[in-house]
Amino acid sequence: GNSVTQMEGPVTLSEEAFLTINCTYTATGYPSLFWYVQYPGEGLQLLLKATKADDKGSNKGFEATYRKETTSFHLEKGSVQVSDSAVYFCALEDNAGNMLTFGGGTRLMVKP
């Protein structure tokens, strides 16, 4: 079946550091890929998405590129802020049921 693997956290960075959170997936076909963010005490919010190979999703300074050859969708940001501290989830669309399969989440902590 489909699965999503994310790097385990927590990831602790200083403000203005470069961020990479790795995400790889296993799926049949060409699913859409998503990154969601969960701020403390809140629900998940869509951060960005990509629907086909080589697409780049971007939002709020975050980017991720759909790499079919490496089955990856790594999240990057050039300069993180304290307000980016949250849990980040990589997810893929399950073609069978139009549901999302999530990775285990990666907690990011940014220190001033």
Place this chain on the structure above:
Amino acid sequence: DTAVSQTPKYLVTQMGNDKSIKCEQNLGHDTMYWYKQDSKKFLKIMFSYNNKELIINETVPNRFSPKSPDKAHLNLHINSLELGDSAVYFCASSQIDRGFWDGYTFGSGTRLTVV
């Protein structure tokens, strides 16, 4: 506000009790979901309804029973609560159109604590 709203936000109850969590969306979406998030933040789908019909029913104890009176509502009833049911439960909705799908809109979650 257009949103997915869940009530209650917090629920503390004793083992053995029966409780319900309500979810409503005013986005006009045709599909709704329940997810369980454990203490390690892992998200697992429980149920999905499309236009009031159950389409996903993962391996969940039959103490959990979803009910969808209309496509804007999906409630979750839990019988005989156990300590292991303590978690955050998220409702979500989406619109599944042929050739287009934009992921979910999530509610803010219900933190259930069974004591």
